[in-house]
Amino acid sequence: EPEVTQTPSHQVTQMGQEVILRCVPISNHLYFYWYRQILGQKVEFLVSFYNNEISEKSEIFDDQFSVERPDGSNFTLKIRSTKLEDSAMYFCASRMQGVNTEAFFGQGTRLTVV
Amino acid sequence: AQSVTQLDSQVPVFEEAPVELRCNYSSSVSVYLFWYVQYPNQGLQLLLKYLSGSTLVKGINGFEAEFNKSQTSFHLRKPSVHISDTAEYFCAVSGFSGGYNKLIFGAGTRLAVHP
Numbered sequence: 001e002p003e004v005t006q007t008p009s010h011q012v013t014q015m016g017q018e019v020i021l022r023c024v025p026i027s028n029h030l031y032f033y034w035y036r037q038i039l040g041q042k043v044e045f046l047v048s049f050y051n052n053e054i055s056e057k058s059e060i061f062d063d064q065f066s067v068e069r070p071d072g073s074n075f076t077l078k079i080r081s082t083k084l085e086d087s088a089m090y091f092c093a094s095r096m097q098g099v100n101t102e103a104f105f106g107q108g109t110r111l112t113v114v
Numbered sequence: 115a116q117s118v119t120q121l122d123s124q125v126p127v128f129e130e131a132p133v134e135l136r137c138n139y140s141s142s143v144s145v146y147l148f149w150y151v152q153y154p155n156q157g158l159q160l161l162l163k164y165l166s167g168s169t170l171v172k173g174i175n176g177f178e179a180e181f182n183k184s185q186t187s188f189h190l191r192k193p194s195v196h197i198s199d200t201a202e203y204f205c206a207v208s209g210f211s212g213g214y215n216k217l218i219f220g221a222g223t224r225l226a227v228h229p
Binding site for chain 1 (some may be wrong): 146150156157158160161163164165166204206215216217218219220221222
């Protein structure tokens with residue numbers, strides 16, 4: 001069964017460093033998302049991406065964040081200068097065309113900023 | 115704007131007992147509703163979804179949920195739980211927003227099944 005894959009599963013980085021979280025969505029999907037979950041809290045929407053551009057972003061998704069689909073398969077989330085409060089589990093999700101389709105989530109990347 | 119309220123942060127239950135996890139939502143537009151499960155140290159797995167049609171939806175692992183539009187609820191039920199159902203359960207809502215359909219999640223309910 002096709003699945004969304006995320007790498008790495010766990011990333012530890014020093015405050016102020018740049019990190020890139022990688023995702024490979026399901027191949028025929030067209031909508032891509034990043035969510036994050038701070039430990040013990042709810043899952044929060046960060047950004048949606050369609051047709052090679054951001055379609056919607058939340059207040060969390062400030063200038064420190066960016067997303068890119070550099071080729072036909074990868075979808076990346078970059079945090080330019082990490083802060084301690086960026087420590088969280090980051091989930092990538094993808095969805096097919098159509099309003100009635102469900103999002104499939106990856107296993108997540110646990111980012112720890114020290 | 116949409117929002118989701120999960121009324122119980124934790125639900126302890128004994129094995130083989132029935133369980134109901136409550137979810138209420140608010141939205142100014144038609145919604146799609148979902149329940150996701152997160153096992154310890156794992157990602158989000160879809161349990162079931164309501165998009166349209168029958169208000170009683172059945173999902174994986176013996177779970178079901180009923181969409182009640184008048185009460186704006188989408189409670190999750192299982193008639194007999196197993197130890198392996200111990201996990202975090204998230205209710206989520208999605209409305210049509212130009213096709214992008216972001217999910218808004220509730221705070222989650224931790225189901226703890228005891229022997």
